[in-house]
Amino acid sequence: MLSTSTSTLVFWFLTILIVASALAVVLLRNIVHSALFLILTFVGIAGIYILLNAEFLAAVQILVYAGAIAILVVFAVMLTRRGDISESNLFNKNYLAAGVLCLALFILNTFLIGQTFWTIKSGEPPLNNVGAIADAFLGRYVLPFEVAAVLLLVAMVGAILLARGVNQDQ
């Protein structure tokens, strides 16, 4: 849809937005600001999906992450109502351990990206990919799909049990 130069421009804009706001999530001292920048990161990733002609995925990204992350913000607010909110996302001195861990993760990711065989196709992307996603979910991958649903249900029941506690009288 977009010409190559425009899409490259948009890609770099989105990339800088995503990386900058992801850095802000880590570096800001106020945990609510961090959470808000996390939402911005997710919106940027949705933009990348749109650039890849995966509009459905972009909408899911917005609905699930950007929309539901708001709840996370609420919890962040509720959990940090003690003392000074501007010092709620603090740093510590474990530079060495963190550095080693990050480096290891970076090397692992780079290695995996290098190892993966990427298929490159030159044809036009399909105009409507909702039907294909639905077919895959309810056809070939119906079992993993249902298992994921059951897993979520179990997690939900567990969370409710943890929050309410088992009735001691019984």
Place this chain on the structure above:
Amino acid sequence: MAMEGIFTGIAASMRELLAGAPPWLENLSMGFLYLVGVLAFIFLNALYLIYLERKISAYMQQRIGPNRLGPHGLLQSVADAVKLLGKEDIIPRGADKWVFLIAPILIFIPATMLYAVIPFGKGMIAADLNIGVFYFLAVASTTTIAILMGGWSSNNKYTLLGSMRSVAQMVSYEIPLTFSVLGVVMLAGSLQTSQIVMAQEKVWYVLLQPVAFIIFFIAATAEVNRAPFDLVEGEQELIAGPYTEYTGMRFALFYSSEYANLVSVSALAVTLFLGGWHGPWLPSWLWFVIKLYIMIFIFMWVRWTFPRIRIDHLLSFNWKVLLPLSLANILVTGVGIKIYQLLTLGRW
């Protein structure tokens, strides 16, 4: 039918004017034109829906309502807007300044983006996305963030409580809203708003999906924070909820975004259930507008008729009544579609 093509004609002549220009310039200017049209529509509606709301509430309470400025008080909202423009922009000392300042601007981004997929008439749609309805729901879900930002950054107990309620309410009611829309999507076989309107040429989906329509209506009332679900800003408990600390134009932005959202959910209801722009004799966009204002009137009627409900009742009603009902509706719709196919086509 000269009336029919009045808006599509403007768009076409604009395109002709830009015919020589490179395609990116043409698309950019057409996008700008759509944006200006949508913004004009939103602000005119916000201005006059406030007047309409005050008049309707007045008649329902046997009062007269605004009647001093202009004929029948028609200029009252304009005067109010001018007054708000001139007011001092106060930032509370304890507020989180930047979040406080951008929240009212941010709330307008989803409110405006929602109109992109609304078919106002035959061929009158800004962006005919193939995931139209889903786009609408996804963008609408981000409204919560701006309300939360405003409520939290004001650093005030009432605003924080109001925004907590707003998140609990909007996130919960989003689920039955989405599920009620699924019934329509299953019947139309498309997420594209223009296709859904096309599919309703003979029979409106409100007749085929009455339960879904009722669920949609209730959930939409909760989504736009209107009575009986206006706990977010319940005056007697929370002053004005998340908007308590806002003054002047920033308050006006929040306030008019509420009306922008009211118009957009009504427009979605018309598109999904009331046949969109279909109708005899009159031009298509006029039919759309007539149906739109009937929906808005019903929203206002409900607001001034029912008392506010309690927060725990609100949430248990959502999870224990609306959600199972909307799931059952999906099941019945699916079975119904299969039986219909069996009867008419003789195969599954």
